[in-house]
Amino acid sequence: MSFRIVVLAKQVPDTRNVGKDAMKADGTVNRAALPAIYNPEDLNALEMALHIKSKIKGAEVIILTMGPPRAAEIIRESIYRGADGGYLITDRKFAGSDTLATSYAISLAVKKLAPYHLVISGRQAIDGDTAQVGPQTAEKLAIPQITYAEEVESVDEKQITxxxxxxxxxxxxxxxxxxxxxxxxxxxECRPRQAKLLMKFKHARTVTELQEEVRDYTELYIKRPYLQIEEWTVADLHADVEMLGLSGSPTKVKKIENVVLQQKETVLLTDADKDIEGLMKELISAHIIG
Amino acid sequence: MNNLFVYCEVNEDGLVADVSLELLSKGKKLANELKIKMEAVVIGNEIHDIEAQLYPYGVDVIHLAQEKRLFPYTTLPHASIVVNLFKEEKPEIALFGATSVGRDLAPRVASALRCGLTADCTSLEIGNHTENKTQKEYINLLYQIRPAFGGNIIATIINPDTRPQIATVREGVMKLEIFSKSFKGKLKNLSLDKYMKEDDFMVEILERHIEKQKINIKGAQIIVAGGYGVGTKENFALLHQLAEVIGGEVGASRAAVDAGLVDHARQIGQTGVTVRPKLYIACGISGAVQHRAGMDQSAKIISINNDPKAPINKIADYTIIGNVGDILPKMIKFYKENSK
Structure with a gap:
């Protein structure tokens, strides 16, 4: 029996580099202006999985990602870096899932990959920063969780330190x-892509992606069936629809407010000596400093 | 209505952590508003006089679980105790610190109870809700308020149908306030066999090194904070110089921490520390909501930024337009010349 490591990875909008055009005039978020990236800590997770794979003979690394069809990019990116394969969990019925509903769906997908030895994910995703899906998935799988891992000290088929x-x-x-x-x-940090793997897998696609391709991949896929990335829907997971999406999410968003700042009465200064000296004198005489 | 519960973390010295005392301070106000009681869950070993520690915060009932194996914290036994206790007591609200422990424990508990959980709340309020579709009325829900999506929006989250309503809050967000020095509640010792099982101890702690907090930005009266706009480590050294000269601490925005300019322990904001100094000097910080959530209660704010439109300028008392590298040396110079 091989040693199976399942990596949970998420495609996220790059909220760290929110540029000026990321906000629309009405103060709402312009999602289109934010590039979709591999969640940074999930890349650390992938590296840890690949490291463990190098330590254990016959180990394999399988990626699970949940999201819209374009999230298949996460699986390709992982394969370029050394993962053995992956599955995209995608279905409109997942839309609106909070962390509880998400971890329910992910736990069903992980169970489909049983017997597994390790499930590894990033601590948190930068679009929500909740750090909840990991522990909640562990609870649903009834396995222990080790959060905030930095280094694998030792690992074998039975235990990990x-x-x-x-x-x-x-x-x-x-x-x-x-x-x-x-x-x-x-x-x-995660190792880079390997040119050899990039060449071999650059045409890897999901069924949904193939339907949108102009080029006919039929013959290529008959010759190279490993290029097919499998998609799992609610039906594939035998999930209870009531436990997914909005109905399966106990948290509801009551209100979203765009942050509109009321301008305080601010004293506008330049970097001229007299401005800075005046400010420092004022702060000293008001006993704020000194 | 059932009661409000606070999970209290205990540190190496057998003392309840500040973040938990802050949650008790806020919890008491919420409980009073709802006319319910506040109960504390304390799990650990060799805990110092817990009644004296907690009653001043207005704790009506302390649920105490003490055993050698319960400290240091491991997930499974603490989760089993909390989950089983909550199944019996059915709390209305449960609060956890958003710490390494609370962020490990709360999601596990919420998953087991199939309850809603909101992480890193910056404000908690009580309010009503009418469901749009069904017109169903909900009275006295916990509004869990937090910045979301890169900090460009503030979201109010509710859990209308599941109990407890669970939230985590970072250290420093709520104010520490004694309720009454003479307040007395009662202590309940939990019979542990009922709440946890042998299997819960399958994870072993082999080594542990906890350092005393070296950097104390939470308690600093003056903070010189740097953002991504500071640009370089050399410029960050100027922040340290200014802080040293005027007797302050150096803080940072997340962008500066992510860029490797400064240590995470100095991060101010929703996912860092919340501060309320008498002077906050924001250098090259644009001022995303998450950052402002951690500093907007500062008494005086100075923003140094070369972008006149930076959002932080709107909450600043003084805005200096220019480069950090030019302005800080001048501040140091003129402070030295004018202070006695």
């Missing part, structure tokens, strides 16, 4: 397998 990064220190813990690990950004 992990160094965790805490707020004010570190901790080394050992857990039997299977277990779920969430990886902290201080863990090693």
């Amino acid at each position: 992990i160094k965790r990064r805490l707020e004010r220190g570190v901790e080394v813990v050992r857990t039997p397998l299977p277990a779920l690990i969430t990886v902290h950004s201080s863990a090693p």
Whole structure:
């Protein structure tokens, strides 16, 4: 039996580089202006999985990602870096899922990949920063969780020893397998794409993507069936629709407010000496400093 | 209506963590508004006089679980105790610190109870809700308020149909306030066999190094904070110089931390520390909502930015348009010349 590592990875809008055109005139977010990227800590997770794969004979790394059809990019990107394959969980019925409904769907997909030894994901995704899906998936799988992993100290078929990064220190813990690990950004960065894998898999597509291709891939796919990326829908997961999307999400968004700042009475200064000196004198005489 | 519960973290010295005391301070106000009681869950070992520690915050009931294996924290036994206790007590609201412990524990608990959870709230309020489709009325829900989507919006989250309504809050967000020094509640020792099982101890802690907090930006009266606009480590050194001269601490925005200009321990904002100094000097910080959430209660704010349109200027008392690299040396110079 091979040693199976499942990596949970998410495609996210790059909220770290919100440019000026990312906000529309009415103050709402212009999603189209934000590039879709591989969630940074999920790349740390992929690296940890590939590292473990190199330590254990016959280990394989399988990517699971949930999102719209274009999220298949995450699977290709992972394969270019050394993953063995992946599945895209995609269905309109997932729309509106909060972390609880998401972890339910993901846990069903992980169960479909049983027997598995490790489930590894980033600590959190930059679009929500909740860090909830990892622990909630572990709970649904009834396996232990090790959060904020920074380094694998040792691993074999039965157990793994992990160094965790805490707020004010570190901790080394050992857990039997299977277990779920969430990886902290201080863990090693992901290795780059390999040219050989990029060439081999650049035509890997999901069924949905193939339908949109102008070129006919039929013959290529008969010769190279490994290029097919499988999509899993609600039906494939035998999921209870009531536990997905808005109906399966206990949290509701009551209100979204665009942040409109009321201009305070601000004193506008330049970098001229007299302005700065005046300010410092004022702060000193008001006993704010000094 | 059932009660409000706060999960209290205990540190190496057997003391309840500040973040938990802050949650108790806020929790008491919410509980009073709802006319319900506040209960605390304390799990650990060798905990220092817990009644004396917690009653001043207005805790009506302390649920105490003490055993050698319950400290340091591991996920499974703490989750089992909290989940089983909540199944019995059916809290209306449950609050956790958004710490390494709380962010590990709360989602596991919420998943087991199939409840809603909102992470890193910057404000908690009580309010009503009418469901659009069904016109169903909900009275006295917990509004869980947090910045979302890159901080460009503020979202109010509710959990209309599931209980408890669970939220995590970062350290420093809520104010620490004693309710009454003479307040007395009651202590309940939990019989542990009922709440946890042997399997919960399958994860072992082999080593642990916890450092005392070295950087204390939460308590600083003056903060010189830098953002991505500071640009270089050399310019960041200027922030340190100014902070040293005027007796302050250096803080940072997330962008500066992500760019590797400064250590994460100095991060101010929704996913960092919340501060309320008497002077906040924002250098090259544009002022996304998440950052402002961590500093907008500062008494005086100075923004130094070469972008006159930076959002932070709108909440600043003084805005200096120009480059950080030019302005900070002048501030240091004129401070030295004018202070005695």
